[in-house]
Amino acid sequence: MTETLFALVSTYGLWVVAGSAFLSCLAIPIPTAVIMLAAGGFAAAGDLVFWQVLGTAWLAAVLGDQTGFHIGRWGGPPLIDAIARRTGRHKLIGRARETVQHWGGIGVFLSTWLFAPLGPWVNLIAGAARLERWRFTVWDVAGETIWVTAYVTLGFAFGSRLEELTDIVTDWSGMIVSAAMTVTLATLLALKLRKTRKMR
Numbered sequence: 001m002t003e004t005l006f007a008l009v010s011t012y013g014l015w016v017v018a019g020s021a022f023l024s025c026l027a028i029p030i031p032t033a034v035i036m037l038a039a040g041g042f043a044a045a046g047d048l049v050f051w052q053v054l055g056t057a058w059l060a061a062v063l064g065d066q067t068g069f070h071i072g073r074w075g076g077p078p079l080i081d082a083i084a085r086r087t088g089r090h091k092l093i094g095r096a097r098e099t100v101q102h103w104g105g106i107g108v109f110l111s112t113w114l115f116a117p118l119g120p121w122v123n124l125i126a127g128a129a130r131l132e133r134w135r136f137t138v139w140d141v142a143g144e145t146i147w148v149t150a151y152v153t154l155g156f157a158f159g160s161r162l163e164e165l166t167d168i169v170t171d172w173s174g175m176i177v178s179a180a181m182t183v184t185l186a187t188l189l190a191l192k193l194r195k196t197r198k199m200r
Contacts, residue, residue, distance in 0.1 A: 002034060005031065005034050005035055005038060006038045008035075009035055009038040009039050009042060010038075010042060010047065013039075013042075013047075013048055014039075014048070014052060014053065014056045016035060016039075017035060017036065017039045017053060017056050017057050017060070018056050018057070018059075018060040019060070020032040020035045020060075021035075021036070021056075021057045021058075021060035021061040021064060021148070022060040022061070022063055022064040022067075023064065024061075024064065024120070025061055025064025025065045025067070025068055025119065025120055025123065026064055026067060026068055026120055027068075027087075027089075027120035027121065032061075033116075033151050036053075036057055036148065036151035036152050036155060037151055037152075037154060037155035038155060039053045039057070039152060039155060040053060040151065040152040040153060040154060040155020040156035040157075041155040041156065041158075043152075043155070043156050044155070044156045044157070050152070050156055053152050054148060054149065054152050057148045057151075057152060058144055058145065058148040058149075061112075061144045061147065061148055062140060062141055062144050065112070065119070065123050065140045065144065066137070066140070068120055068123030068124050068127070069123045069124070069126055069127040069131075069133075069136055069140075070127060071124060071127065072123065072124035072125060072126065072127025072128040072129075073127035073128065073130065074127070075128065076128050077128050079124075079128065080093065080097075080124060080125065080128050083124070089121070092117065092118065092121050093121050093125070095118055095121075096111070096118050096121035096122045096124070096125045097125050097129075099111060099115070099118060099122055099125075100122060100125045100126050100129050100131065101129070104131065104135070105131070105135045105136065105138065105139040106139065107122060107126075108122055108123075108126055108131070108135075108136055108139040108140055108143065109139040109140070109142055109143040110143065111123075111143070112140060112143025112144050112146070112147050113143050113144075113146045113147035113150070116147070123140075
C-alpha cells in the first residue's frame with residue numbers, strides 16, 4: 001500500500017497531493033499524511049519543489065474544509081442526521097458535535113491536526129451549527145498550517161528513510177489521537193458534572 005502511494009506521488013506529483021488533501025477533508029478515507037510525507041521526501045530528492053508541495057497541500061486542505069463547512073451550512077442538521085444514518089458514523093458525528101458545542105473555533109483548530117479523524121465531521125457540524133464563517137476560517141487556517149507543515153517537513157527532513165518514518169508516524173499519530181480524545185472526553189465529562197453540581 002505504502003509503495004503504491006509513493007509511486008502515485010512520484011508519477012502525478014502535486015495533483016495527488018492536492019486531490020488527497022482536499023478529499024480527505026470531506027471524510028473520504030485517503031491516507032493523506034502518508035502522501036504528504038512522500039511528497040516531502042520527493043522534494044528533498046529534488047523531484048518536487050518543497051514550497052510548492054507545502055502550498056498545494058495547505059490550499060487544498062483549506063478548500064476541502066471550507067467545502068465541508070458550506071455543505072453543512074447549506075444542509076443543516078437534517079443533512080447531518082441523514083449522513084449519520086447512511087454512514088453509521090453516529091459516534092464520530094456525536095463527538096464532532098460535542099467538540100463544536102463545547103469548544104467552538106478551538107475545536108475546529110484541534111480537529112485539523114490533533115483530532116484529525118474528527119476533522120471532516122467537525123467541518124460539517126460547524127456549518128450546520130452556524131458557526132461564524134470568519135471564526136471557522138481563522139481557526140481552520142491556523143490548524144491546517146500546523147498539520148501540513150508538520151508532515152511535509154518531516155518527509156523532507158527524513159526523506160532517505162521514508163518507509164520507516166511512515167510506519168512510525170502512523171503508529172504514533174494513532175496513539176496521540178487516542179490519548180487526546182480520551183483527555184478531551186474526560187474534560188467534557190468533568191465540565192458537565194461541575195455544571196450539574198452548580199445547578200443543584
